Amino acid sequence: MALHFTRVDTPVNELEIWMACSGGFSFVISNESRTGPGLHGKPGLVASWRPVQVNKSAIKLGGSPFSTFAEAEKACETLLETLEQMNASETPKIESSPQ
Secondary structure, eight states: OOOOOEEOOOSSTTOOEEEEEETTEEEEEEEEESSSSSEESSSEEEEEEEETTSOOOOEEOTTOSBSSHHHHHHHHHHHHHHHHHHHHHHSOOOOOOOO
């Protein structure tokens, strides 16, 4: 399933943050730089995720920061597929009895 990232509206126009949610997981891509306005860090697009229902800090995706938005988006989509597969394998299957 493709994630659909939407730019987050913030009072600070220089902040470049996009968010998407799917399958009970939240993904964020933020643009960081060493100087100037906005988020500070290693220059590039940093992708992170966390479960929506669990109040924990976000986890940065391996490979961050990415050079392009497409790379960051692809990394998020790949992780979502993995997380959904893990959830499917952990969900107990209820077998119906023959009638």
